[in-house]
Amino acid sequence: MATDGLHENETLASLKSEAESLKGKLEEERAKLHDVELHQVAERVEALGQFVMKTRRTLKGHGNKVLCMDWCKDKRRVVSSSQDGKVIVWDSFTTNKEHAVTMPCTWVMACAYAPSGCAIACGGLDNKCSVYPLTFDKNENMAAKKKSVAMHTNYLSACSFTNSDMQILTASGDGTCALWDVESGQLLQSFHGHGADVLCLDLAPSETGNTFVSGGCDKKAMVWDMRSGQCVQAFETHESDVNSVRYYPSGDAFASGSDDATCRLYDLRADREVAIYSKESIIFGASSVDFSLSGRLLFAGYNDYTINVWDVLKGSRVSILFGHENRVSTLRVSPDGTAFCSGSWDHTLRVWA
Amino acid sequence: MATVAGCTPHGRSSRTQRPHLSKMERVIVSMQDPDQGVKMRSQRLLITAIPHAVAGETRGHPGGAGRRGLRPLRLSRAGRDVVEWLVQKFCISEEEALHLGTLLAQHGYIYPLHESRDLTLRPDETPYRFQTPYFWTSTLWPAAELDYAIYLAKKNIQKQGALVDYEKEHYTQLHKKINHAWDLVVMQAREQLRAAKQRRKGDRLVISCQEQTYWLVNRPPPGVPNILEQGPERGSYNSSRVQMIERFRKALGRNRVKSSVCLEAYLKFSSQHGPHDPILSGCLPSNPWITDDVTYWAMNAPKVAAPTKLRVERWSFSFRELLDDPVGRGHFMDFLQKEFSAENLSFWEACEELRFGGQAQVPALVDAVYQQFLAPGAARWVNIDSRTMEWTLEGMRQPHRYVLDAAQLHIYMLMKKDSYPRFLKSDIYKGLLEEAVIPLETKRRAFPFLRKPLHSSPSPVLQSTPEEPAVTSTPAGGNGKQ
Secondary structure, three states: OHHHHHHHHHHHHHHHHHHHHHHHHHHHHHHHOOOOOHHHHHHHOOOOOOOOOOEEEEEEOOOOOEEEEEEOOOOOEEEEEEOOOEEEEEEOOOOEEEEEEEOOOOOOOEEEEOOOOOEEEEEOOOOEEEEEEOOOOOOOOHHHHOEEEEEOOOOEEEEEEOOOOOEEEEEEOOOEEEEEEOOOOOEEEEEEOOOOOEEEEEEOOOOOOOEEEEEEOOOOEEEEEOOOOOEEEEEOOOOOOEEEEEEOOOOOEEEEEEOOOOEEEEEOOOOEEEEEEOOOOOOOOEEEEEEOOOOOEEEEEEOOOOEEEEEOOOOOEEEEEOOOOOOEEEEEEOOOOOOEEEEEOOOEEEEEO | OOOOOOOOOEEEOOOOOOHHHHHHHHHHHHHOOOOOOOOOEEEEEEHHHOOOOOOOOOOOOOOOOOOOOEEEEEEEEEHHHHHHHHHHHHOOOHHHHHHHHHHHHHOOOEEEOOOOOOOOOOOOOOEEEEOOHHHOHHHOOOOOHHHHHHHHHHHHHHOOOOOOHHHHHHHHHHHHHOHHHHHHHHHHHHHHHHHHHOOOHHHHHHHHHHHHHHHHHHOOOOOOOOOOOOOOOOOOOEEEHHHHHHHHHHHHOOOOOOHHHHHHHHHHHHHHHHHHOHHHHOOOOOOHHHHOOOHHHHHOOOOOOOOEHHHHHHOOOOHHHHHHOHHHHHHHHHHHHHOOOHHHHHHHHHHHHHHHOOHHHHHHHHHHHHHHHHOOOOOOOOOOOHHHHHHHHHHOOOOOOOOOHHHHHHHHHHHHHHHHHHHHHOHHHHHHHHHOEOOOOOOHHHOOOOOOOOOOOOOHHHOOOOOOOOOOOOOOOOOOOO
16 A cells, blocks of 8 residues: 555656656757747837727616627627626617516526527526527517527536637636537537636637637636547636637637736737736736737726726737726627627626727 | 657647736746836734734744734735735736735635634735745645545644634535544544644744644635636637648638738728717717617617617618618618619628528529519519629529629628718708707716606517507607607
8 A cells, every 4th residue: 555655656747757857848848939029029019099998888687797609790780698697689779678587596507699680598606508589579589589508516607609609609607618409409529638616718710610618717728620529729827717718800819818817819820828918907807808800909807896808919008998897707899899798796898988 | 648747739739727826926026026026024012902812921032022912924924015015016006906905815825813713904014924835726736525524633733713704604514424424524623732732832823823724715705706616617729630730731821911901991981980989079969878868779770760870870870770770771772762773782681581591491492583673574683794603503503691792792792882882972861861860968866856767668579570669759859758
């Protein structure tokens, strides 16, 4: 027995040192090709002018913390979900509520609009992702046609439809992501590799491949091949939970926001972190990030109730937006880039332009 | 089985609890630095102005003001100075400094000596003190009901009417809940009050402020955000070393591109797309969110008959941009038809449908694609190389949604490298570019009386086929409803 213990320790020690030496080698390899910093390259770029963005719409109606939101492809409708189980579909341009459903669970942390605009998906502490077809028939109860699609063994943290209404990608507190067939609820592929809760995901705007990126409590951002279920790239430079990941519009990079109060940019071809967006005065975690249409601006919502706007190329902060009275929990730029919407623990959503 | 302490087959690292708290504490410590910290004021305060103080009592104290009721509190800082310090230290605006300072107060790290129930930072002469580390939020001691009951009881005993509404409510509730232990509560409260009387007035005052701040954080008044709330619990990191090693090995084998090349690509992308970014460059005729005028959306509807110039330009940025736009794709299809290669695009579309379609449709779709595009003598046979064809046909024996991937990629590349560049040089495209509309800018004040009332536009749900009404724009722009 004592010798078993010793043997196990040797194996453990050797595993640990092997992992460390490989990590060191990897860093060396990455560093070899890192011949210039982004802000250096960006010196030639014209600085951005004075930046004014204001709240143009405030959506009031949730009775509790807003946790997640998503835009419809029609550029004006949004779906939002909250702590009290309510999921609301708004025409955010008129601020009218168009649909509402109450989930049988609290903390609905994920919601998504289907590409067709005819359905929404949501989930949270129920460990599931459910799809609700949207209908204007007054006689129909939205909850009646609910379809339970995904089943995880812990909370649902994020969900997204792929290119059609028929597939959903989910991320969960059980440490996995999964791809589901909506019609049958069949699990098409699962993605294992995060060492802890997965908190976010984003699908790549790639022309040929199917990949997506996820971020988790293991401080890692991982890129996955949807077809094989394999992790194709991993990045571990954050010092705390990765709360949000979003692809750069060209698909060659992605940004992340973390509890370590920084946002970072990772390039997929260079296979490394290429920029950090941080400031000493920013102490609270970034909960949600998204790019403007050209990728020049990065909007990030923070747990200190503010939204910081970053110049992606120069690495500097362009603006800080006040307005929310509690954490900003979710933030998405509209599909045509004319505005972005933020949701907050102060029960409201705001559209900024 | 004997295990050495801490060693498990998996590497286990504990979660850093709330990193923002330790960061705030570093700021707080810097603020108290004798040289670099917030400047101290020697402040004299009327003791009667401070809660819990009893008027008129002056015991002998060193460095006293020599006047009744006044005592210098050297260890406080004026709110104004705190703001100024933050502005200087972090190079931020006053607004941001005030916001940050208020967060520090909300988290109980500093508290005001006047109106001490309101944990915000006031940019004036209001004196603030730093909370004792004993009560720092990062200790995350669970604030027990018993302790709260004792605290409220103390307040109640000391001064009638000291409890405010929400505290009275809590007090009543606790009285009911721990009724069986109420004697203990009162006894403890009395004991703590008695012990406090042994201290100097100034210290007693400070300690009671500290305690009050602690409870304001742990039992916030109604309407004040509970800064302790974090949402559903997150798990702690548990990694498999074996998996990690495998990942590192794979990563070492990757091909990497030089940073200079990758980063240049961002510059190119940003400069190309900059004018198309409404937030960066504005949009014509105007941004609907700013002017409440939806013309921009009408003119850029998915299937509009007369696309704008910017939109047609985007089709030249990349093949993907062209395909992603239904209008662009439609014109490309027309072009392919002229070149007798439209089956390529149709094949690609069918493959997309398979990849993203329902699981149940897979076998039928695969078969349909085979019949239409791949079978010998098929009506719309696509020209893929023999190896890919062989591979594909082999895979189709057991059809799955990715079985056409290789063939799809081949055709996609064919279109991208061959047909697409020709399209961009074609008369069709050039004509579209020339005809394309450039809307005139519409400023809100230009149409003061023609402002459209806000009403819902049709939801996608109502339309069975997403057809937008064709909007014909004259080069003069506007919504045509003059």
